[in-house]
Amino acid sequence: MESRGAELSGTLLERRYRIDTMIARGGMSSVYLGLDTRLERPVAIKVMDSRLSGDRSFLDRLEREARTAARLHHPSVVGVYDQGVDRRPDGELAYLVMEYIEGGTLRDVLHEHGELSVPLALSVLEPILAALAAAHEAALVHRDIKPENVLIGRGGTVKVGDFGLVKAIAGAGTTSDSVILGTVAYLAPEQVATGAADARSDVYSAGLVLYEMLTGAPPYSGDTALSVAYRHVNDDVPAPSTKRQGIPAELDELVVRATRRDPSVRPADATAFLTELRRVRASLGIHPVPVPVPPNKVPVHLPAYTPARDDDPPTEQITAITDYTNGPTVVKQRPVSHAGPMGTRTMNRSDLPAMAQRPPTTEQDLEPDPPKPSAYERERSRGRRAMLIWAVVITLLVAGVGGTAWWLGSGRWTEVPRLAGLTLVKAQEALRAGDLVAKVSHEPNDDVPIDEVIRSEPQTGSKVLRGNEVVLVVSMGLPEVPTVAAGASLADAEKAIRDAKLQPTQNESANDYSAEVPQGAVIKLSPAPGTKLKTGAPVTVALSKGKPPVPVPAVAGMTKEAAYAELRRLGFEPEDGGQDFSAEYEAGRVARTDPPSGTKLDTKTTRRVKVVLSNAVTLPNFTGQRASQASKWLRDKGLDVDVQQLFPGRDDGNVVGQSVAPGTRVKPGTKVVLTCFF
Template identity: 85%
Template sequence: MESRGAELSGTLLERRYRIDTMIARGGMSSVYLGLDTRLERPVAIKVMDSRLSGDRSFLDRLEREARTAARLHHPSVVGVYDQGVDHREDGELAYLVMEYIEGGTLRDVLHERGELPIPLALSVLEPILAALAAAHEAALVHRDIKPENVLIGRGGTVKVGDFGLVKAIAGAGTTSDSVILGTVAYLAPEQVATGAADARSDVYSAGLVLFEMLTGTPPYTGDTALSVAYRHVNNDVPAPSTLRQGIPAELDELVVRATRRDPSVRPADATAFLNELRRVRTSLGIHPVPIPVPPSKVAAKLPSYKPARDDDPPTEQITAIRDYTDGPTVVKPRVPTSAGPMGTRTMNRSDLPAMAQRQPAGDPAPEDAAPRPSKRDRERARGRRLALIWSVVITVLVAGVGGTAWWLASGRFAEVPQLIGQSLTKAQERLRAVDLVAKVVHEPHDEVPIDEVIRSDPQSGSKVLRGNEVALVVSTGLPEVPQVVAGASLADAERAIKEAKLQPARNASADDYSAEVPEGMVLKLVPGPGTKLKVGAAVTVALSKGRPPVPVPSIAGMTKEAAYAELRRLGFEPEDGGQDFSAEYEAGRVAKTDPPAGTKLDPKSSRRVKVMLSNAVTVPNVTNQRAKDAAKALREKGLDVEIQHLIPGRDDGTVINQSASPGTRVRPGTKIVLTCLF
């Protein structure tokens, strides 16, 4: 791989991707800094080992997994740009083209700092879990979460890489059901035992990464990969506080739950783990902090990125770097030798049982430099050895029978210690000391302080098979009114209140109208969510009475068409109410409504509104007209007419005055008196 890595520098893959500098190497692949000559952007190019590149099943699986990973559009996921196979005279090269992250990996941060401050560890883990949550939602399992696959770039951005790569490698003909594939320091027990992996396997690995960030070391170390794998299957991950003081009990419990050997008791997926992490961080009052960016060890030697030409200077090469673990790393991880093999690798699963029986060989006894003993001395020594052997055999048999009897009678059982009133951390330590497993159940309590044991099941003094669970009911303090969203059903609200150890209550006077919440659905809780109450205290559930009554609008003076449109817009049903006189509005305009404007109508009752139009007659100006013409004009308006002459003698004089001023609105049939001079 080293010589071939040097040969690849300057190579153009499929006439597009130029390989420049090797920046990481593992057992299955090498990673190069390169250039997409078409888009003129730097990229990370992962070139697979030749053993994999020649495997058709691997290439098919790699293409499928690359497509799936490329669909993960998330700010905490390393982008996958392309995948392909470059056909060369010396063989095929399968490769992935990925987003280049200038910076380093979480492994570099751990090497530089050792254990991380708690706020920093949580700030790093949160985007890791966010990336895994996006993958799990897309039904994609990473299978190889480790610090080397967590990249930290400019601005402290955290990204997870190598999605789907282990699954692609596992599908190649070079592996089988009897082979363990992955990074043993972070493999879940089910991956070691059966090869099965799901979202909970990623949760386990992420929990181990959090353990290492908090303590500066993985939980299991060993001289061989199999010895580490064996411990994953047969040992419980200890609480981080056993290696580092000052870790809060809530964080201890979170790590222990995420790394349980039984997948069913871990958080169901990364989303659930992320929610629990945020809850713990909030309860501890820990705020996110800036994430330090590891210095890039290749940045100073990067080639200038410009389109490749014949007159370009040769790409500068960096000396090949040995013993890299898989992953798009940019610097060499310096793993302590005591941590055991850390890289992605394959191992025979059939070798695991032998680990349980393997014992380290003792040093050979020194040779006897004394003269050879006589035959008589040898016979006496042989007799003494036989007597000693029989004594040992009899002692072992007696001890074995006695030990077996003790084990069958009482040795298999452990007595549950006194736990009530103990802190959660202390109670867990007491159970571990007698080979029992704590199952934590939280419950509110009026008097018992937070994180103190209220009771246990079985109770203290009970005999329990070693390795069994003991339920620790731990106080969360005073219960809080739960968060119930507006629009929830009454049954759901009452259930949530009861689960919070409070008592739901109804009070019709608390109900109110709402334009958003449907009638009969929850409007609010009284007191509001987050309020601390005593156990069993009442919480009133206020329901919506539906849409509030709407007042009839004022539409007087509008035309009939405009008035009808406005009523319909507000949800009313307009209908013809006939005519009515109004001195304010001319004929044909709305005079009034029934019910009157401002009347509030309940949406559940009738929403009909009668619209009455004005029948007022506007008196025209008839002065200076001849009496007969003026009278005719008024009668055509529906008015009555009376003509008076100041000087009798003529029947058709000129109108000099009218009893109703021009423009006055009067009722139909009103008498208008016209005064003429003659």
């Protein structure tokens, strides 16, 4: 696996995912830091062992489990992005693409700190149980909860990875009904005995993880994986307080309840376990604390396998206990590497002769060699083998001739079975049974449930050559309003809506102004993206009317030059609007605009604004001036003048009064009476 990892560095899987460096290694797969070249984001790529990649049953189950895990949208679940098979000249590579977490695992934290404080242990366990609760609600069981599968990233975020992978590997042809996969230190008793696993099995494993966080070590250890598995099915997990002082009795009782050998007395699922955990935490007055990021900051992902090291043991297969209800069963042990109980392993339930009522630990437990056969028995056996070989050869020749004739006749053809109404998995199995290849196509449907086959192409009963493809049209459920980015063209939005089996419509009242989206481009869809609708239901496309109207600014009282500059800054085109009287502003200042200030104008169609200046005349104080001088000033300003003398005698007397008070603004043409003394 290690040499293969070096060869894969720089490889591009299915022309999209670039493999960079190996970051973790195990007996069933290797994990690499890679890059999604299409989206330009770092990802973790798990490449399966070649033994698994060549197993059709494993690939089918891996695809199904990956699809199920990808539907888990929870902040404490490692995201599954993609799954596929890269076909290369040297063989197929099955792989998973997942969220890349930069940090480490809970195992790294335990190595660094040993036993954890009670508040820290509960702060780690709560997101683990929240992730499992989401999985259990989706009818998905993890089957391999352990510190290596708990990731801790930046900011102390806790996430659980490897959902469904153990189930996929267990369904491969590389294992059988007598083999179980898992990590012996965390396997539930029912997994050891029968391979059965449900939500309560995850509860047991999570309880053991809590025990290890509180005490610094798992409850069971041994020289062999089998001896550890034996303890799970025959011993009760002790209370953590027996290993460490100061653990509250309520927390002791919670660990013991979660790790009972009888699944029926454990919390029913992770949701129930999480509820009890929060109740205990509240009763003890314990508040959440930050989770420390592992100190080495090594990028690690999918910690079913520890970061690649030279001394990592391979996944091993050992014989295991078959019956835990009637006491222990001792078995003959195959040679294995003593790697300890932490790695993911396969265990075999076959070859289990009953011996002493104790776990296998010494050479005395090994069975004696059988007696050697006599010369007569050997000769007789040899003759029987020769006759059997000739019988097999003749049978094969006859079968070969008959089979060839059958194949050249009707044997090459097969009939498309009835597939409509089957689940996708069942339909694929039916096609494989008929020597046909399934090609999956999805489309929305109002009546057929999700993941159920609507029809096949060719249709049921059609005669096709063996090995040909049959298209399975699978229901996606009710059509869903697609996501259309703001700024997309109307044509693109309508195509996306029609592709989703919905009907695009337009409504002028739905259109709106937008400062960011160009005129005529899409602002939004109504109903919102993600809404489930009946096939053909209308979806309104709202378009941008361009930038919103701009109000005419208030420029009254400004000079003409300042008003023009402000209007141009806002996208308007100022023009001369003449003069008008304004009692508020003196001559030469802006009296008003046309349209008035505050009027909203669409600068794409209407940009001209007339600027009207004030022609008001502000009268000075004429007292003491000669009547001739005052009269001239008034006439120059366009005003009418009438001079009156109190005592006639002089033609050009001094002004002692005026009919309009000084400082008053008047219209051009206004009559002003000046009063002189002489």
